[in-house]
Protein backbone atom coordinates (compact mmCIF):
# COMPACT_ATOMS: atom_id res chain seq x y z
CA UNK A 63 0.00 0.00 0.00
CA UNK A 64 2.77 2.43 0.99
CA UNK A 65 6.30 2.32 -0.33
CA UNK A 66 9.11 4.64 0.75
CA UNK A 67 12.01 4.40 -1.66
CA UNK A 68 15.39 5.75 -0.51
CA UNK A 69 13.83 8.76 1.15
CA UNK A 70 16.18 11.51 2.35
CA UNK A 71 15.37 14.75 4.18
CA UNK A 72 18.15 17.17 5.10
CA UNK A 73 17.97 20.23 7.34
CA UNK A 74 21.22 22.06 6.54
CA UNK A 75 23.97 19.45 6.91
CA UNK A 76 21.86 17.20 9.06
CA UNK A 77 20.08 14.21 7.58
CA UNK A 78 16.85 13.90 9.55
CA UNK A 79 15.85 10.97 7.30
CA UNK A 80 18.69 9.13 5.62
CA UNK A 81 17.85 6.94 2.60
CA UNK A 82 14.97 5.17 4.28
CA UNK A 83 13.18 2.44 2.33
CA UNK A 84 10.08 0.88 3.83
CA UNK A 85 6.98 -1.00 2.62
CA UNK A 86 3.70 -1.06 4.51
CA UNK A 87 1.29 -3.75 3.30
CA UNK A 88 -2.46 -3.24 2.98
CA UNK A 89 -4.18 -3.77 6.39
CA UNK A 90 -0.83 -3.65 8.18
CA UNK A 91 -0.18 -1.48 11.25
CA UNK A 92 3.43 -0.30 11.42
CA UNK A 93 4.72 1.67 14.41
CA UNK A 94 7.88 3.73 14.16
CA UNK A 95 9.82 3.99 17.41
CA UNK A 96 13.04 5.76 18.24
CA UNK A 97 14.70 8.27 20.51
CA UNK A 98 13.95 11.96 20.28
CA UNK A 99 15.42 13.46 17.11
CA UNK A 100 15.77 10.11 15.27
CA UNK A 101 13.57 11.34 12.39
CA UNK A 102 10.22 9.70 13.15
CA UNK A 103 8.03 12.78 12.76
CA UNK A 104 9.93 13.97 9.71
CA UNK A 105 9.27 10.61 8.05
CA UNK A 106 5.54 10.94 8.73
CA UNK A 107 5.48 14.55 7.55
CA UNK A 108 7.00 13.52 4.22
CA UNK A 109 4.33 10.87 3.68
CA UNK A 110 1.61 13.36 4.65
CA UNK A 111 3.00 15.93 2.20
CA UNK A 112 3.86 18.46 4.93
CA UNK A 113 7.58 18.17 4.16
CA UNK A 114 9.26 17.69 0.78
CA UNK A 115 12.13 15.15 0.60
CA UNK A 116 15.45 16.06 -1.04
CA UNK A 117 15.66 12.60 -2.55
CA UNK A 118 13.62 9.44 -2.86
CA UNK A 119 9.97 8.68 -3.54
CA UNK A 120 6.72 8.08 -1.69
CA UNK A 121 4.29 5.71 -3.45
CA UNK A 122 0.76 5.13 -2.21
CA UNK A 123 -1.12 2.25 -3.87
CA UNK A 124 1.44 2.48 -6.66
CA UNK A 125 1.03 6.23 -7.33
CA UNK A 126 3.99 8.60 -6.84
CA UNK A 127 2.90 11.36 -4.43
CA UNK A 128 5.54 13.92 -5.50
CA UNK A 129 3.79 17.29 -5.84
CA UNK A 130 0.41 15.97 -4.58
CA UNK A 131 -0.92 18.32 -1.85
CA UNK A 132 -1.81 17.06 1.64
CA UNK A 133 -5.58 16.89 1.20
CA UNK A 134 -5.37 14.99 -2.11
CA UNK A 135 -3.05 12.24 -0.89
CA UNK A 136 -5.71 9.89 0.46
CA UNK A 137 -4.06 9.81 3.89
CA UNK A 138 -5.79 10.47 7.20
CA UNK A 139 -3.78 12.35 9.80
CA UNK A 140 -4.10 12.22 13.54
CA UNK A 141 -1.24 14.44 14.62
CA UNK A 142 -0.61 16.08 17.96
CA UNK A 143 -0.38 19.47 16.31
CA UNK A 144 -3.57 18.90 14.29
CA UNK A 145 -5.90 19.76 17.14
CA UNK A 146 -9.68 19.80 16.92
CA UNK A 147 -11.41 23.04 15.90
CA UNK A 148 -12.73 24.45 19.18
CA UNK A 149 -15.41 26.59 17.53
CA UNK A 150 -17.04 23.60 15.77
CA UNK A 151 -19.05 20.92 17.52
CA UNK A 152 -18.08 17.24 17.39
CA UNK A 153 -20.02 16.57 14.17
CA UNK A 154 -18.53 19.69 12.56
CA UNK A 155 -15.04 18.45 13.34
CA UNK A 156 -15.64 14.97 11.97
CA UNK A 157 -17.36 16.26 8.83
CA UNK A 158 -14.54 18.70 8.09
CA UNK A 159 -12.61 16.39 5.74
CA UNK A 160 -15.81 15.23 4.06
CA UNK A 161 -16.79 18.83 3.22
CA UNK A 162 -13.35 19.38 1.73
CA UNK A 163 -13.98 16.40 -0.53
CA UNK A 164 -17.37 17.79 -1.57
CA UNK A 165 -19.49 15.11 0.14
CA UNK A 166 -23.23 15.96 0.17
CA UNK A 167 -24.69 17.07 3.51
CA UNK A 168 -27.02 14.10 4.11
CA UNK A 169 -24.31 11.62 3.21
CA UNK A 170 -21.87 13.44 5.52
CA UNK A 171 -24.39 13.32 8.38
CA UNK A 172 -24.85 9.59 7.98
CA UNK A 173 -21.11 9.06 7.89
CA UNK A 174 -20.60 11.18 11.02
CA UNK A 175 -23.21 9.12 12.92
CA UNK A 176 -21.55 5.91 11.74
CA UNK A 177 -18.12 7.12 12.90
CA UNK A 178 -19.39 8.26 16.28
CA UNK A 179 -20.73 4.74 16.83
CA UNK A 180 -17.45 3.30 15.67
CA UNK A 181 -15.30 5.30 18.12
CA UNK A 182 -17.73 4.74 20.99
CA UNK A 183 -19.34 8.20 21.18
CA UNK A 184 -22.85 7.57 19.79
CA UNK A 185 -25.07 10.65 19.73
CA UNK A 186 -22.26 13.06 20.70
CA UNK A 187 -22.40 15.04 17.43
CA UNK A 188 -23.88 18.24 18.88
CA UNK A 189 -21.51 18.44 21.84
CA UNK A 190 -18.95 21.20 21.99
CA UNK A 191 -15.42 19.79 21.79
CA UNK A 192 -14.45 21.95 24.79
CA UNK A 193 -16.72 19.79 27.00
CA UNK A 194 -15.01 16.51 26.04
CA UNK A 195 -12.41 14.69 28.12
CA UNK A 196 -8.93 14.12 26.70
CA UNK A 197 -9.78 10.56 25.71
CA UNK A 198 -13.03 11.63 24.05
CA UNK A 199 -11.19 14.32 22.08
CA UNK A 200 -8.75 11.68 20.82
CA UNK A 201 -11.69 9.58 19.66
CA UNK A 202 -13.14 12.55 17.78
CA UNK A 203 -9.75 13.24 16.20
CA UNK A 204 -9.63 9.59 15.13
CA UNK A 205 -13.16 9.76 13.69
CA UNK A 206 -12.19 12.91 11.79
CA UNK A 207 -9.12 11.20 10.32
CA UNK A 208 -11.13 8.10 9.33
CA UNK A 209 -14.11 9.99 7.87
CA UNK A 210 -12.90 10.30 4.25
CA UNK A 211 -11.96 6.57 4.20
CA UNK A 212 -8.24 7.20 3.74
CA UNK A 213 -6.07 4.58 2.06
CA UNK A 214 -3.57 5.13 4.85
CA UNK A 215 -4.08 6.40 8.38
CA UNK A 216 -1.13 8.12 10.00
CA UNK A 217 -0.86 8.71 13.73
CA UNK A 218 1.81 10.85 15.39
CA UNK A 219 1.96 10.18 19.15
CA UNK A 220 -1.79 9.58 18.99
CA UNK A 221 -2.25 8.96 22.69
CA UNK A 222 0.75 10.91 23.94
CA UNK A 223 -1.07 13.33 26.21
CA UNK A 224 -3.35 10.86 27.92
CA UNK A 225 -2.75 9.22 31.26
CA UNK A 226 -1.39 5.72 31.33
CA UNK A 227 -4.49 3.66 32.03
CA UNK A 228 -6.56 5.48 29.41
CA UNK A 229 -3.72 5.10 26.92
CA UNK A 230 -3.55 1.37 27.52
CA UNK A 231 -7.29 1.02 27.08
CA UNK A 232 -7.41 3.11 23.91
CA UNK A 233 -4.44 1.21 22.45
CA UNK A 234 -6.39 -2.05 22.75
CA UNK A 235 -9.48 -0.39 21.26
CA UNK A 236 -7.51 1.06 18.36
CA UNK A 237 -5.96 -2.28 17.51
CA UNK A 238 -9.34 -3.95 17.55
CA UNK A 239 -10.84 -1.14 15.44
CA UNK A 240 -8.05 -1.18 12.84
CA UNK A 241 -8.41 -4.95 12.56
CA UNK A 242 -12.15 -4.66 12.02
CA UNK A 243 -11.86 -1.85 9.45
CA UNK A 244 -8.84 -3.33 7.68
CA UNK A 245 -7.15 0.07 7.90
CA UNK A 246 -3.52 0.45 6.85
CA UNK A 247 -1.74 2.40 9.59
CA UNK A 248 1.62 4.10 9.97
CA UNK A 249 2.09 5.40 13.51
CA UNK A 250 4.87 7.15 15.36
CA UNK A 251 5.28 6.86 19.09
CA UNK A 252 8.05 7.11 21.65
CA UNK A 253 6.10 4.80 23.95
CA UNK A 254 7.30 1.23 23.47
CA UNK A 255 4.34 -0.29 25.26
CA UNK A 256 1.98 1.50 22.88
CA UNK A 257 3.98 0.47 19.81
CA UNK A 258 4.24 -3.16 20.86
CA UNK A 259 0.53 -3.36 21.68
CA UNK A 260 -0.65 -1.64 18.50
CA UNK A 261 1.69 -2.82 15.78
CA UNK A 262 1.93 -5.81 13.47
CA UNK A 263 5.46 -4.58 12.85
CA UNK A 264 7.71 -2.11 14.65
CA UNK A 265 10.47 -0.04 13.09
CA UNK A 266 13.21 1.27 15.39
CA UNK A 267 14.93 4.38 14.04
CA UNK A 268 18.36 5.72 14.88
CA UNK A 269 19.74 8.96 13.46
CA UNK A 270 17.48 8.96 10.42
CA UNK A 271 17.98 5.28 9.56
CA UNK A 272 16.12 2.07 10.28
CA UNK A 273 17.98 0.18 13.00
CA UNK A 274 15.52 -2.72 13.04
CA UNK A 275 12.22 -3.77 11.50
CA UNK A 276 10.25 -6.77 12.70
CA UNK A 277 7.23 -8.19 14.48
CA UNK A 278 7.02 -6.87 18.06
CA UNK A 279 7.88 -10.22 19.60
CA UNK A 280 10.83 -10.70 17.24
CA UNK A 281 12.30 -7.29 18.07
CA UNK A 282 11.71 -7.87 21.76
CA UNK A 283 13.31 -11.32 21.75
CA UNK A 284 16.11 -10.52 19.36
CA UNK A 285 17.10 -6.85 19.24
CA UNK A 286 19.32 -6.27 16.18
CA UNK A 287 22.14 -4.63 18.09
CA UNK A 288 23.17 -3.04 21.38
CA UNK A 289 21.52 0.27 20.44
CA UNK A 290 18.10 -1.32 19.94
CA UNK A 291 18.46 -3.41 23.10
CA UNK A 292 19.28 -0.34 25.21
CA UNK A 293 16.51 1.65 23.53
CA UNK A 294 14.03 -1.07 24.55
CA UNK A 295 15.11 -0.44 28.12
CA UNK A 296 17.38 -3.42 28.70
CA UNK A 297 20.20 -2.66 31.13
CA UNK A 298 22.51 -5.67 30.85
CA UNK A 299 23.86 -4.97 27.37
CA UNK A 300 27.50 -5.24 26.28
CA UNK A 301 28.95 -3.93 23.01
CA UNK A 302 30.52 -6.37 20.55
CA UNK A 303 33.98 -4.95 21.34
CA UNK A 304 33.68 -6.34 24.89
CA UNK A 305 32.44 -9.84 24.05
CA UNK A 306 33.79 -12.96 22.33
CA UNK A 307 31.45 -15.87 21.76
CA UNK A 308 33.01 -19.31 21.36
CA UNK A 309 30.61 -22.23 21.20
CA UNK A 310 28.14 -21.87 24.07
CA UNK A 311 30.23 -19.49 26.17
CA UNK A 312 30.75 -15.74 25.92
CA UNK A 313 33.87 -14.20 27.46
CA UNK A 314 32.80 -10.86 28.92
CA UNK A 315 33.83 -8.28 31.55
CA UNK A 316 31.41 -10.16 33.86
CA UNK A 317 33.37 -13.38 33.31
CA UNK A 318 32.14 -16.39 31.33
CA UNK A 319 28.45 -16.21 30.44
CA UNK A 320 26.67 -19.33 29.09
CA UNK A 321 24.63 -19.08 25.86
CA UNK A 322 21.90 -21.14 24.20
CA UNK A 323 22.97 -23.52 21.41
CA UNK A 324 23.12 -22.02 17.91
CA UNK A 325 24.25 -18.57 19.10
CA UNK A 326 26.19 -16.45 16.59
CA UNK A 327 29.95 -16.68 17.16
CA UNK A 328 32.83 -14.25 17.53
CA UNK A 329 32.62 -10.59 18.59
CA UNK A 330 28.90 -10.01 19.38
CA UNK A 331 26.88 -7.56 21.38
CA UNK A 332 25.32 -9.41 24.30
CA UNK A 333 21.99 -9.05 26.10
CA UNK A 334 21.31 -10.68 29.46
CA UNK A 335 17.67 -10.31 30.48
CA UNK A 336 17.20 -9.43 34.16
CA UNK A 337 15.55 -12.84 34.70
CA UNK A 338 18.83 -14.42 33.58
CA UNK A 339 20.83 -12.85 36.44
CA UNK A 340 20.48 -15.30 39.35
CA UNK A 341 21.57 -14.25 42.82
CA UNK A 342 23.49 -16.78 44.91
CA UNK A 343 25.88 -16.80 47.88
CA UNK A 344 28.63 -14.16 47.78
CA UNK A 345 31.36 -16.78 47.25
CA UNK A 346 29.49 -18.36 44.32
CA UNK A 347 29.84 -16.75 40.87
CA UNK A 348 30.55 -13.08 40.17
CA UNK A 349 30.79 -11.16 43.48
CA UNK A 350 28.61 -8.01 43.55
CA UNK A 351 27.19 -5.45 45.98
CA UNK A 352 23.50 -4.49 45.93
CA UNK A 353 23.29 -0.78 45.10
CA UNK A 354 19.53 -0.30 45.02
CA UNK A 355 16.13 -1.75 44.17
CA UNK A 356 13.27 -0.69 41.93
CA UNK A 357 9.80 -2.11 42.48
CA UNK A 358 8.18 -3.36 39.28
CA UNK A 359 4.80 -4.58 40.48
CA UNK A 360 5.27 -8.35 40.46
CA UNK A 361 9.05 -8.36 40.98
CA UNK A 362 11.95 -6.22 42.14
CA UNK A 363 14.75 -5.06 39.86
CA UNK A 364 17.94 -5.32 41.91
CA UNK A 365 20.82 -3.04 40.82
CA UNK A 366 24.21 -4.69 41.28
CA UNK A 367 27.76 -3.35 41.19
CA UNK A 368 30.35 -6.07 40.44
CA UNK A 369 33.52 -6.03 42.60
CA UNK A 370 35.63 -6.31 39.48
CA UNK A 371 35.84 -3.56 36.85
CA UNK A 372 32.69 -4.48 34.88
CA UNK A 373 29.41 -2.76 33.98
CA UNK A 374 26.54 -2.70 36.50
CA UNK A 375 23.93 -5.47 36.32
CA UNK A 376 20.18 -5.66 36.86
CA UNK A 377 18.56 -8.79 38.29
CA UNK A 378 14.84 -9.59 38.46
CA UNK A 379 14.02 -11.00 41.92
CA UNK A 380 10.80 -12.15 43.57
CA UNK A 381 9.39 -9.52 45.96
CA UNK A 382 9.91 -11.76 49.00
CA UNK A 383 13.56 -12.60 48.42
CA UNK A 384 15.10 -9.38 47.02
CA UNK A 385 18.28 -8.53 49.01
CA UNK A 386 18.66 -5.18 50.79
CA UNK A 387 20.87 -2.38 49.44
CA UNK A 388 24.42 -2.90 50.71
CA UNK A 389 24.09 -6.70 50.77
CA UNK A 390 26.80 -8.83 49.17
CA UNK A 391 25.73 -11.46 46.64
CA UNK A 392 27.14 -13.71 43.96
CA UNK A 393 25.76 -13.76 40.40
CA UNK A 394 25.25 -16.67 38.03
CA UNK A 395 23.84 -16.36 34.52
CA UNK A 396 21.09 -18.48 32.94
CA UNK A 397 21.85 -19.36 29.32
CA UNK A 398 18.16 -19.29 28.29
CA UNK A 399 17.95 -15.56 29.11
CA UNK A 400 21.17 -14.60 27.32
CA UNK A 401 21.16 -13.51 23.66
CA UNK A 402 24.16 -12.86 21.43
CA UNK A 403 22.94 -10.18 19.00
CA UNK A 404 23.33 -10.68 15.27
CA UNK A 405 25.07 -7.48 14.21
Ligand SMILES: Nc1ncnc2c1ncn2[C@@H]1O[C@H](COP(=O)(O)OP(=O)(O)OP(=O)(O)O)[C@@H](O)[C@H]1O
Nearest residue numbers: 073076078096097098099100101102103104105252
Ligand atom coordinates in the same frame (compact mmCIF):
# COMPACT_ATOMS: atom_id res chain seq x y z
N1 LIG B 1 11.96 22.16 10.42
C1 LIG B 1 13.16 21.74 10.85
N2 LIG B 1 14.26 22.48 10.70
C2 LIG B 1 15.48 22.05 11.10
N3 LIG B 1 15.69 20.86 11.69
C3 LIG B 1 14.63 20.06 11.87
C4 LIG B 1 13.31 20.44 11.48
N4 LIG B 1 12.46 19.44 11.78
C5 LIG B 1 13.22 18.49 12.35
N5 LIG B 1 14.52 18.84 12.42
C6 LIG B 1 15.62 18.04 12.94
O1 LIG B 1 15.59 16.77 12.31
C7 LIG B 1 15.89 15.73 13.24
C8 LIG B 1 14.74 14.73 13.28
O2 LIG B 1 13.60 15.38 13.87
P1 LIG B 1 12.21 14.65 14.08
O3 LIG B 1 11.26 15.64 14.63
O4 LIG B 1 11.84 13.95 12.84
O5 LIG B 1 12.60 13.58 15.19
P2 LIG B 1 11.64 12.67 16.06
O6 LIG B 1 12.27 11.32 16.05
O7 LIG B 1 10.25 12.78 15.62
O8 LIG B 1 11.81 13.32 17.50
P3 LIG B 1 10.75 13.49 18.71
O9 LIG B 1 10.54 12.12 19.27
O10 LIG B 1 11.51 14.36 19.67
O11 LIG B 1 9.53 14.11 18.15
C9 LIG B 1 16.17 16.43 14.56
O12 LIG B 1 17.56 16.59 14.68
C10 LIG B 1 15.49 17.76 14.42
O13 LIG B 1 16.15 18.73 15.20
